[in-house]
Amino acid sequence: MGSIALSDDPVIAASGHHPVTLATLLQQDEQATLPEIEVRPPEVPATPVPSTDPNRPSSPTAGDPGTDTSGIETFEPSTDDFGTPPTPPSGNNQSQTDAANEAFFSESFPSLSNQMFGGSANNPTGLNSIVRGESDLFTTPQMATIIDRDDLDRRQATTMYRALQEEVGVTLQQTGNGQLSPFIRGLTGQQILVLVDGIRMNTSILRPGPNQYAATIDPGSIERIEVIRGAESALWGSDAIGGVINVVTRSADPLRGDYFSPQFSQIYSTAEASSYTRTGFSGWYGATGITGGVSYLDVGNVDVGGDFGRQPATDYTQYAGDIKLQRMLNEDSLLTVALQHFEQQDLKRSDRFLPFVLGPASDGSVPTQRPTVFDPQQRDLIYARLEGLAADDLFFADAYSITLSGSRTKEASVVDRYASNDPSAEPTRREIGEFDDLGWGTTLSAVKGMGDYGKLTYGTDFYAESINAERVQINNPTLPGATPTPTDPQYPDDSEADRVGAFLSWNVPLTERLDATTSVRYENINVSGTPDFDTLGPVFFERSYQDWIASVGLSYLLTEQVRLVGGVYEGFRAPTIDDLTANKTSLQNNVSVPLIGNLDVQAEHSYTYEVGLKYNDDRLRLQLIEYWTDFDSILARESIGGSDFLTNQTAYLNGTELSGEYMLYRNLSLYGNFAYTYGQLTTTNEPISRIPPTQGILGLRLTVPQPRAYFEVFTWMVRRADRYNDVNLGDVRFIPGGTPGYATLNVRTGRSFGEANQHQLSVSLENITDKYYRVLGSGVDGTGFNAVFGYQYAM
Numbered sequence: 001m002g003s004i005a006l007s008d009d010p011v012i013a014a015s016g017h018h019p020v021t022l023a024t025l026l027q028q029d030e031q032a033t034l035p036e037i038e039v040r041p042p043e044v045p046a047t048p049v050p051s052t053d054p055n056r057p058s059s060p061t062a063g064d065p066g067t068d069t070s071g072i073e074t075f076e077p078s079t080d081d082f083g084t085p086p087t088p089p090s091g092n093n094q095s096q097t098d099a100a101n102e103a104f105f106s107e108s109f110p111s112l113s114n115q116m117f118g119g120s121a122n123n124p125t126g127l128n129s130i131v132r133g134e135s136d137l138f139t140t141p142q143m144a145t146i147i148d149r150d151d152l153d154r155r156q157a158t159t160m161y162r163a164l165q166e167e168v169g170v171t172l173q174q175t176g177n178g179q180l181s182p183f184i185r186g187l188t189g190q191q192i193l194v195l196v197d198g199i200r201m202n203t204s205i206l207r208p209g210p211n212q213y214a215a216t217i218d219p220g221s222i223e224r225i226e227v228i229r230g231a232e233s234a235l236w237g238s239d240a241i242g243g244v245i246n247v248v249t250r251s252a253d254p255l256r257g258d259y260f261s262p263q264f265s266q267i268y269s270t271a272e273a274s275s276y277t278r279t280g281f282s283g284w285y286g287a288t289g290i291t292g293g294v295s296y297l298d299v300g301n302v303d304v305g306g307d308f309g310r311q312p313a314t315d316y317t318q319y320a321g322d323i324k325l326q327r328m329l330n331e332d333s334l335l336t337v338a339l340q341h342f343e344q345q346d347l348k349r350s351d352r353f354l355p356f357v358l359g360p361a362s363d364g365s366v367p368t369q370r371p372t373v374f375d376p377q378q379r380d381l382i383y384a385r386l387e388g389l390a391a392d393d394l395f396f397a398d399a400y401s402i403t404l405s406g407s408r409t410k411e412a413s414v415v416d417r418y419a420s421n422d423p424s425a426e427p428t429r430r431e432i433g434e435f436d437d438l439g440w441g442t443t444l445s446a447v448k449g450m451g452d453y454g455k456l457t458y459g460t461d462f463y464a465e466s467i468n469a470e471r472v473q474i475n476n477p478t479l480p481g482a483t484p485t486p487t488d489p490q491y492p493d494d495s496e497a498d499r500v501g502a503f504l505s506w507n508v509p510l511t512e513r514l515d516a517t518t519s520v521r522y523e524n525i526n527v528s529g530t531p532d533f534d535t536l537g538p539v540f541f542e543r544s545y546q547d548w549i550a551s552v553g554l555s556y557l558l559t560e561q562v563r564l565v566g567g568v569y570e571g572f573r574a575p576t577i578d579d580l581t582a583n584k585t586s587l588q589n590n591v592s593v594p595l596i597g598n599l600d601v602q603a604e605h606s607y608t609y610e611v612g613l614k615y616n617d618d619r620l621r622l623q624l625i626e627y628w629t630d631f632d633s634i635l636a637r638e639s640i641g642g643s644d645f646l647t648n649q650t651a652y653l654n655g656t657e658l659s660g661e662y663m664l665y666r667n668l669s670l671y672g673n674f675a676y677t678y679g680q681l682t683t684t685n686e687p688i689s690r691i692p693p694t695q696g697i698l699g700l701r702l703t704v705p706q707p708r709a710y711f712e713v714f715t716w717m718v719r720r721a722d723r724y725n726d727v728n729l730g731d732v733r734f735i736p737g738g739t740p741g742y743a744t745l746n747v748r749t750g751r752s753f754g755e756a757n758q759h760q761l762s763v764s765l766e767n768i769t770d771k772y773y774r775v776l777g778s779g780v781d782g783t784g785f786n787a788v789f790g791y792q793y794a795m
Contacts, residue, residue, distance in 0.1 A: 333389075733779050
């Protein structure tokens with residue numbers, strides 16, 4: 001049977017060794033064209049090149065025995081089960097041997113310069129990457145990481161918690177199992193921007209503290225996750241103060257030629273008694289590609305560490321579906337249409353259920369049980385995107401991207417209020433509420449190369465949303481004849497918010513060794529609604545917030561292996577519908593109601609100063625950043641008489657982030673990360689709430705590219721956290737006297753098999769010592785000993 005390969009240079013790109021740009025995706029000759037498919041008869045069987053892509057079998061390359069090499073003998077690197085390359089055939093020169101070894105190293109030990117933002121089949125222009133362009137980890141001046149599909153598979157990511165758990169400087173808090181709030185540099189909630197395919201997931205109803213919406217993404221639909229630490233408001237606008245997380249979903253791969261690949265995943269966890277199943281597909285034919293899948297997750301109660309058994313009210317179910325259609329409209333433009341649906345059911349706020357709620361809290365108080373169940377918790381996204389290469393004679397752009405999106409965030413909840421913590425007590429009041437946030441947005445961006453003057457990226461984005469909300473309460477709901485009575489909803493039923501911004505980013509080489517990236521943005525945000533104020537009753541209000549935001553990042557190539565990096569980054573966040581109008585329970589016991597005085601608060605504003613270095617050679621990859629953030633305005637809540645008042649305060653954060661990997665021998669590497677964060681409210685001279693404790697990971701990893709196999713052992717170490725803010729003292733999620741430090745020991749392994757490595761088995765043994773622990777401020781205790789078994793099939 002003949003082999004199918006892309007002709008000329010795209011053969012190289014298809015092997016996975018080089019980043020794919022739109023030019024290679026479109027096969028750029030004199031005029032950009034679609035990749036040409038060439039059928040080659042099997043004169044001599046080809047020697048396969050190992051592939052690290054689970055969806056792509058090993059493929060032949062130019063230089064195989066069926067290709068004219070003018071008599072030059074070639075050497076294809078391969079490995080035995082221990083990852084040791086064989087000795088090259090006699091007669092090969094040293095340069096060929098070095099090239100083979102370099103290719104071998106790159107598969108098991110990717111360099112910082114080979115880990116790219118943008119320039120892939122699912123983001124060919126790079127304009128929808130986290131840096132709004134093409135860049136790599138080595139040249140990007142900030143602390144940045146990329147979690148690729150192989151990483152997600154090794155972590156057996158059934159939830160976003162598992163997907164992000166081991167990232168440097170990212171702490172994951174869960175108020176309830178199935179909920180997730182990432183902390184980056186001590187900030188969370190509205191101060192962290194989450195994107196899906198470059199589209200804002202943040203809305204005006206995100207809560208100011210930990211919230212659960214980062215969990216509403218199916219990890220099985222993800223191709224990679226990009227993470228930037230520090231303020232990126234100049235590129236992305238409001239909310240991007242602590243950092244940005246961009247979740248890039250799977251796409252079909254046009255460089256495989258015509259293909260269809262069914263996919264299946266099954267993962268089982270003993271500690272959660274959970275089962276995750278996903279069935280998917282991916283394919284490309286002619287000028288059209290399609291990918292998609294459906295998944296279902298059934299989670300039982302969590303078996304926590306020690307001898308504490310399973311924690312009640314930590315079970316839930318979820319299902320998700322996604323589909324993405326891509327079409328090459330002509331030789332230099334790509335249309336993408338995507339739809340995502342995610343829904344969780346019977347999801348509990350675990351910290352309000354017995355016995356967790358009994359605490360006690362640090363101030364000695366014991367809250368009254370208030371079981372809260374979310375059903376459903378739902379997120380939907382639909383978007384259409386046109387991107388491509390601009391015409392050669394277009395003076396203001398080389399490439400462009402235009403996106404139109406629609407989104408929905410829906411949450412329904414049932415809250416039962418009790419007069420006591422007696423397990424046999426009946427609820428005295430039941431509140432049934434629902435809100436539905438409907439939004440749409442558009443983004444236009446372009447990039448223009450200017451030769452010696454670098455490149456200019458610019459664009460504009462607009463998002464608008466409206467909220468429908470309702471709530472009823474039922475007194476003594478278990479008694480016959482109990483009837484619902486309308487009451488104030490969580491948000492005003494007529495709430496609206498919109499934001500518009502324009503940005504410009506200039507990347508320019510100042511000298512042969514010094515590069516600068518400077519960005520500037522103008523942002524305008526409007527919010528309105530008719531809250532029922534505590535003293536005035538229903539009053540309509542409108543507020544607008546504007547700001548100019550700027551940043552500059554520097555990268556100096558000290559040697560070929562060392563870059564010195566630094567910068568100044570401005571942060572900005574405007575108050576939201578949730579800040580100004582929410583009628584809800586906050587923290588664990590306080591009540592947040594609309595207060596007329598809260599309308600006078602100003603936007604949050606910060607400056608972050610960074611300095612660090614990046615090291616990148618054959619054996620060592622390292623990123624080290626020291627940062628300092630000054631807030632001349634941060635929104636904080638002061639609790640007076642059980643109610644929360646919103647105030648502008650001043651604060652600072654400083655910390656250290658370190659991430660690295662050192663290759664000990666061939667495929668064997670030592671890796672780890674470290675994060676230290678310190679935060680203080682200078683207005684009140686007390687710690688910023690929920691500052692993550694010092695923590696790190698240290699591990700040993702063996703990776704064998706062919707067959708795709710890995711083994712690693714690592715420990716996760718977290719220091720004791722006892723710098724509580726006053727608002728934490730009445731919260732039972734914060735253990736009295738300080739949240740204890742802990743260390744867990746973990747092992748995981750996996751191996752592919754089959755003619756095309758289409759099967760993969762994986763096993764993880766987590767928290768082997770069954771250590772009891774709690775992530776600071778969480779309502780769910782950490783899992784005890786956990787055995788995770790996985791099987792995947794992908795052609």
